[in-house]
Amino acid sequence: MNELAFLMRDPKASFEAEDDYEKLNDLFFERGWSDGLPVIPPSIGRVEKMLAYCNRPWDKPVGLIPPRWGEATPWRLAANAVMAGCQPRHLPLIMLAIEAMCEEAFNLYGIQATTHLCAPLIIVNGPVARELEINCAHNAFGPGWRSNATIGRAVRLALVNIGGAVPGSGDMATFGSPAKFSYCVAENEEASPWEPLHVERGFPGNTSTVTVVGAEAPHNVNDHESATPDGVLKMIAGTVATTGTNDIAYSGEPVIALSPEHAATVAARGYSKADAKRHLWEQAWIPLGRFSEENIERRMRVKFPERLGNAGPDTPVPVVQRPEDFIVIVVGGAGKHTAFIPTFGATRSVTRALRRRDGNYALSVEELRGD
Amino acid sequence: MAELSRRGLATAVVCSDAFLSLARNQAGVFGIPEMPLIVIPHPLGGIPMTEVKARAERALSQLLDQLREFPR
Numbered sequence: 001m002n003e004l005a006f007l008m009r010d011p012k013a014s015f016e017a018e019d020d021y022e023k024l025n026d027l028f029f030e031r032g033w034s035d036g037l038p039v040i041p042p043s044i045g046r047v048e049k050m051l052a053y054c055n056r057p058w059d060k061p062v063g064l065i066p067p068r069w070g071e072a073t074p075w076r077l078a079a080n081a082v083m084a085g086c087q088p089r090h091l092p093l094i095m096l097a098i099e100a101m102c103e104e105a106f107n108l109y110g111i112q113a114t115t116h117l118c119a120p121l122i123i124v125n126g127p128v129a130r131e132l133e134i135n136c137a138h139n140a141f142g143p144g145w146r147s148n149a150t151i152g153r154a155v156r157l158a159l160v161n162i163g164g165a166v167p168g169s170g171d172m173a174t175f176g177s178p179a180k181f182s183y184c185v186a187e188n189e190e191a192s193p194w195e196p197l198h199v200e201r202g203f204p205g206n207t208s209t210v211t212v213v214g215a216e217a218p219h220n221v222n223d224h225e226s227a228t229p230d231g232v233l234k235m236i237a238g239t240v241a242t243t244g245t246n247d248i249a250y251s252g253e254p255v256i257a258l259s260p261e262h263a264a265t266v267a268a269r270g271y272s273k274a275d276a277k278r279h280l281w282e283q284a285w286i287p288l289g290r291f292s293e294e295n296i297e298r299r300m301r302v303k304f305p306e307r308l309g310n311a312g313p314d315t316p317v318p319v320v321q322r323p324e325d326f327i328v329i330v331v332g333g334a335g336k337h338t339a340f341i342p343t344f345g346a347t348r349s350v351t352r353a354l355r356r357r358d359g360n361y362a363l364s365v366e367e368l369r370g371d
Numbered sequence: 372m373a374e375l376s377r378r379g380l381a382t383a384v385v386c387s388d389a390f391l392s393l394a395r396n397q398a399g400v401f402g403i404p405e406m407p408l409i410v411i412p413h414p415l416g417g418i419p420m421t422e423v424k425a426r427a428e429r430a431l432s433q434l435l436d437q438l439r440e441f442p443r
Binding site: 067113168169170294 | 389390392393396397400417
């Protein structure tokens with residue numbers, strides 16, 4: 001008996017069915033084991049192949065996924081990766097992303113069950129992003145790239161099938177979001193004038209990481225006119241400073257994904273990433289009087305009693321608590337746009353590095369095959 | 372709450388009717404499928420104090436019923 005057959009000795013771990021693609025998909029839809037799109041049936045043979053790059057024990061959970069608190073074991077994640085259309089070399093990043101989401105600071109329970117329309121955004125940094133051809137350029141947040149589409153989809157299927165994020169009973173989102181189908185992107189490090197996100201967070205440049213953010217879908221900042229850092233940042237700050245985001249009412253870390261052209265304009269006069277964040281923070285605020293009376297009295301004064309307890313209508317309310325709470329990355333192809341990505345607010349992003357079994361950083365996913 | 376219930380304390384969870392399905396699922400996940408639920412009308416946010424008080428009264432009567440039946 002091989003390892004997977006041994007793990008599947010529990011009769012509830014598998015079922016026999018006719019090898020008929022349409023009928024199997026009907027069954028998966030009926031049982032709610034899908035995101036609504038057809039899936040590749042996770043046969044034992046396919047799941048076993050999917051585990052080729054798994055360097056962890058197949059039955060040891062990388063985390064517990066709320067609200068069902070299901071065990072996210074590598075072999076269950078592999079089954080969801082098969083269903084999503086992944087290649088075996090994608091599985092290490094899926095496991096890493098789920099592990100990062102299960103960190104307490106991320107508040108996956110809140111993100112899964114909330115009425116807010118957030119979804120975990122996976123940002124990939126380092127050489128593995130190029131190795132796996134994760135799109136970081138034109139249409140990076142959109143369709144058309146297998147790795148982005150299937151890694152993000154596998155994570156979503158795991159959140160549903162293992163975590164129980166079923167609409168109306170485990171996922172209580174008022175609207176949901178197209179980002180809940182798949183939400184995976186790489187940073188365009190080659191086109192960035194700054195250190196990439198993982199280096200900013202203390203990882204060596206030749207390592208590969210995933211950063212997970214409990215995020216809304218991207219919202220565009222169109223600025224084809226500004227020719228100075230202050231101009232671009234002023235336009236971004238104006239878009240960021242709105243009354244309805246969760247970030248302003250909690251302690252969120254919204255993502256500012258600058259296109260390479262916007263990043264070049266901001267960096268042209270020697271602005272570091274930290275400078276850009278500070279300038280954004282100084283401009284991204286709203287006068288208290290812009291909120292409704294009920295929100296001022298019942299939310300803002302209650303949540304920020306020291307700063308806003310007795311504050312007048314002109315008192316500035318910053319969008320984030322500290323300049324460093326802005327997550328600044330460079331993404332996208334040609335064009336003078338920036339993507340503003342608000343978050344769930346009651347969540348902190350988590351970054352995890354890809355490692356070999358011996359604990360050292362993996363410089364390539366190929367190091368994990370048979371590791 | 373499930374942990375408190377396991378320790379033998381009288382426990383109940385207040386939830387609004389729109390979230391009843393989530394609450395029932397969660398009670399099952401935490402091993403107390405029979406967890407008493409005190410149900411109030413949705414929504415709880417954005418309502419005036421008079422309606423908050425009306426919900427509290429509905430919750431209180433259910434709470435008293437639960438306590439009268441305790442222990443089951």
